[in-house]
């Protein structure tokens with residue numbers, strides 16, 4: 001148990017020591033998105049009746065930051081440790097594969113939530129979306145960041161070079177995020193893309209998260225919860241099996 | 252009593268390379284054991300398998316009776332490994348590094364022992380320095396400290412003295428020998444053969460993934476009978492002695508004699524030829540001679 005806790009603590013300490021890059025930078029990025037998109041679209045778009053576009057956008061941006069940072073945390077920590085070789089310190093220790101998993105995923109959740117909270121607080125100055133169901137907000141934030149933290153573990157183990165990881169980020173994470181309805185409601189899409197969005201787990205994470213704010217969503221939050229929960233269970237199972245086999249970590 | 256390290260018919264392949272080819276090795280508790288071999292022989296590979304950093308393709312291994320694959324948590328608690336590569340985590344200071352390593356091994360308050368380690372490895376004044384700002388030899392000593400945070404009964408050192416200066420090498424070995432006297436088993440690889448000769452009670456030599464020699468240091472040394480004589484002469488060496496020459500450099504002849512009894516006839520031969528001896532050294536065979544004989548010169 002202490003092994004797990006120490007590894008978790010190390011991961012959090014690492015984030016804290018470079019919090020400028022790991023927390024401040026993503027908050028700034030999200031603010032830039034908000035400034036540009038709200039400036040361009042505020043007058044033209046009304047997604048939910050009576051909700052300003054900027055207010056609509058904020059939960060999406062918060063969730064996007066949570067997801068991207070959760071992924072970045074476990075994946076970049078692992079690949080750095082692999083490339084510098086200091087992953088041996090963890091591999092030499094009597095740490096069970098599930099402790100390893102839990103430590104990296106929970107550190108990702110922590111980073112995701114901190115960045116998410118930072119983005120939320122920073123955007124309050126521009127618009128204040130309501131907080132209809134805070135519990136749903138927290139639930140989707142935790143499940144979503146755990147899902148992406150787990151995906152980050154897989155990517156960090158699989159990638160051997162930084163550019164492979166960047167590929168993973170650019171060709172999988174980014175498109176799925178942008179096509180998930182961060183900036184729009186999928187009802188505004190043509191039917192083909194609407195149908196396609198239904199296969200994107202990110203869509204359910206964002207939609208469920210946004211429900212917590214507005215009490216309105218494209219799809220029932222219970223259904224989104226079921227989808228996100230099942231994805232997490234499947235991915236966590238896969239990641240645990242990978243870690244247990246020692247794939248690419250124990251040659 | 253379980254052997255400290257038990258390796259039984261272990262195989263490891265890297266693609267088509269047979270890096271370990273049926274290695275059998277048993278190290279008893281309390282030994283100071285040397286694992287020698289040329290570059291690429293498979294020493295690090297064997298250590299990685301013992302540590303669980305790599306998985307074997309065949310065979311069994313255990314540390315103090317705990318199987319390294321099936322009882323990996325128990326076996327890793329009994330083992331402390333100093334890896335060959337100079338690795339470190341640039342985010343942390345020396346003390347943070349050691350505290351984290353203690354935590355990984357389930358030790359909550361380990362400060363007294365960490366201070367002792369820092370003292371013995373002459374790192375006390377660097378305790379709060381970031382790892383990035385240490386010299387290569389200092390980083391290596393932190394690796395040694397990291398391997399010892401949990402006072403493992405079996406200590407594996409993969410070239411721990413590479414890049415460490417002479418004085419600290421001495422201090423470090425005194426410390427490791429003290430640990431050995433206190434009952435810790437030590438498994439050492441090094442390319443400094445004098446080091447192995449002075450420290451190890453038993454030695455195995457590995458070549459292309461196979462153990463080619465395994466005996467007490469004493470037996471290995473005496474397996475090379477006789478001695479070497481280095482001569483500086485006033486004139487040329489008599490023809491009768493030429494077959495004994497193994498090396499000739501700058502007017503010095505190095506002769507290999509089958510035994511000490513052969514020294515007297517050699518001198519007689521010189522006297523007969525009227526060649527005066529200006530300088531003479533008798534050299535004991537050392538581990539390097541055994542190593543070259545067993546492992547083979549040049550080819551690897």
Ligand SMILES: Nc1ncnc2c1ncn2[C@@H]1O[C@H](COP(=O)(O)OP(=O)(O)OP(=O)(O)O)[C@@H](O)[C@H]1O
Nearest residue numbers: 251265270288289290291292293294295296297335
């Ligand atoms: N990860 C790997 N992938 C492929 N081949 C490897 C790998 N690790 C080691 N080898 C090969 O296995 C052989 C044994 O390597 P090993 O590192 O065990 O040698 P060593 O005895 O420790 O040598 P040295 O004295 O140079 O440290 C070498 O031929 C090496 O190239």
Ligand SMILES: [Mg+2]
Nearest residue numbers: 294295296335
């Ligand atoms: Mg080696």
